[in-house]
Amino acid sequence: MLRGIIANDPRSPRPEKHGNPRNKPRRLAAALATILVMVLAPHNTQVDAGPRTKLEVTTCDAPTTTRNRTTRRVVGTKCASTAVDAGDCIRDEKRWSTRYRCLPSFVIGGAQKSATGSLAKWLENHPYLQRGIGGKGHPGEVHYFDSFSRNASLVDLERTWRSYAERFPALSENDLKKGVLTYEKSPSYLRFQQAPRLLASLLPSCAWILILRNPVDRAYSAFAHHIRHGRFGVVGDRVHTVEQKGCPDHRFKVWRLTPTKFEDACVKNVRILRGASDPAKFDAYVRYDTVASHHVDIVGERWKGGGPLDVVRDGAYASQFMQLYEFVDRSRVHVLFFEDLIKNPAGVLDKLQSALGLPSFEFAPRDLVVTKSRSRPPMLTETRAFLRAFYAPSLVSLRRVLQRDLPEAWM
Numbered sequence: 001m002l003r004g005i006i007a008n009d010p011r012s013p014r015p016e017k018h019g020n021p022r023n024k025p026r027r028l029a030a031a032l033a034t035i036l037v038m039v040l041a042p043h044n045t046q047v048d049a050g051p052r053t054k055l056e057v058t059t060c061d062a063p064t065t066t067r068n069r070t071t072r073r074v075v076g077t078k079c080a081s082t083a084v085d086a087g088d089c090i091r092d093e094k095r096w097s098t099r100y101r102c103l104p105s106f107v108i109g110g111a112q113k114s115a116t117g118s119l120a121k122w123l124e125n126h127p128y129l130q131r132g133i134g135g136k137g138h139p140g141e142v143h144y145f146d147s148f149s150r151n152a153s154l155v156d157l158e159r160t161w162r163s164y165a166e167r168f169p170a171l172s173e174n175d176l177k178k179g180v181l182t183y184e185k186s187p188s189y190l191r192f193q194q195a196p197r198l199l200a201s202l203l204p205s206c207a208w209i210l211i212l213r214n215p216v217d218r219a220y221s222a223f224a225h226h227i228r229h230g231r232f233g234v235v236g237d238r239v240h241t242v243e244q245k246g247c248p249d250h251r252f253k254v255w256r257l258t259p260t261k262f263e264d265a266c267v268k269n270v271r272i273l274r275g276a277s278d279p280a281k282f283d284a285y286v287r288y289d290t291v292a293s294h295h296v297d298i299v300g301e302r303w304k305g306g307g308p309l310d311v312v313r314d315g316a317y318a319s320q321f322m323q324l325y326e327f328v329d330r331s332r333v334h335v336l337f338f339e340d341l342i343k344n345p346a347g348v349l350d351k352l353q354s355a356l357g358l359p360s361f362e363f364a365p366r367d368l369v370v371t372k373s374r375s376r377p378p379m380l381t382e383t384r385a386f387l388r389a390f391y392a393p394s395l396v397s398l399r400r401v402l403q404r405d406l407p408e409a410w411m
């Protein structure tokens with residue numbers, strides 16, 4: 001939430017230093033108010049918000065190039081999707097008062113299981129940011145651009161972009177003038193084929209924040225995550241991705257990954273994996289039941305996201321970035337490493353704020369709450385060695401694609 005009174009904000013009321021003695025009670029009240037502000041306002045809130053933002057109510061055909069941090073565009077709900085961009089707002093017509101819904105200025109788009117949840121939560125403490133929320137089952141994640149089919153087009157965005165804007169908190173005119181921005185987190189945008197293309201079509205100047213974690217650890221974390229959601233099952237001695245949708249009762253849709261394609265079938269007698277992830281099952285899955293067990297060159301291959309989940313393939317970041325950069329300019333993509341973020345969150349957030357051009361906010365330790373990681377048996381040494389070798393060529397590509405070094409610990 002935007003905090004009401006901001007310490008060190010030049011716009012906050014200040015007591016007069018000298019003046020008429022008859023104003024003493026007023027000065028005392030002002031001093032008391034200042035003390036209250038200092039006690040009640042977060043002690044660490046230091047924000048230089050810069051100049052006030054001007055609101056510019058535009059016509060649908062106005063060029064979208066005028067936006068920056070000193071001008072905020074308000075577009076009509078009847079405008080086409082091509083008339084909007086990141087940070088643009090529409091009037092919230094459902095409310096009696098004048099409120100606005102603003103499209104995000106940046107998204108936390110991945111990678112899944114790389115502390116995207118922590119980063120999104122930490123940023124909620126920033127007084128100039130408001131976070132978008134998802135549906136009932138998934139309030140923390142919006143999942144708009146990955147909800148379309150692979151060949152979705154502008155027509156599909158046209159129908160739904162206003163409902164996307166509704167995912168963001170209603171802001172007052174004052175919020176807009178202060179420069180409050182919105183953001184959202186959907187960690188699968190990076191790995192879904194259609195997401196970067198659609199996002200770039202609707203919000204050409206939107207920034208991306210992508211956190212990358214050692215793909216070996218990410219894969220094990222993702223395996224555990226999907227087990228918690230009942231998405232893996234055992235058929236015979238093989239571990240497959242399963243789903244119950246679309247099959248007769250007591251049958252499961254089983255996705256088998258073959259070297260060249262995915263196969264799916266409705267199968268009986270599937271034992272859904274539950275509980276803590278089992279290192280032996282992970283080993284079997286990695287070696288025999290996913291693309292990691294085949295000689296498929298997923299490194300140079302263009303990303304073909306969507307389809308059955310495959311926790312190993314999802315860590316082949318290089319191909320995902322190749323796709324992303326086809327649609328999004330590098331200057332708008334901010335890559336963070338999980339290992340840096342968890343070691344020095346305040347330092348990483350400092351740099352991120354300046355990269356995004358946000359008013360600088362000093363995060364206190366209490367703003368950076370660490371979620372307890374779930375305990376699970378460690379990965380087998382042989383699985384780690386197998387995955388490390390598997391990802392090695394992909395990491396060489398990633399370094400080339402990102403044009404920067406990767407954390408030592410990944411190699």
Ligand SMILES: Nc1ncnc2c1ncn2[C@@H]1O[C@H](COP(=O)(O)OS(=O)(=O)O)[C@@H](OP(=O)(O)O)[C@H]1O
Binds near residue numbers: 118369
């Ligand atoms: N601050 C901090 N310190 C250490 N580890 C952290 C932190 N924040 C998140 N995590 C770990 O990140 C994993 C969850 O990542 P995500 O939030 O991106 O998950 S999700 O994609 O939203 O489901 C999950 O990893 P695993 O525990 O290995 O599964 C979290 O424990």
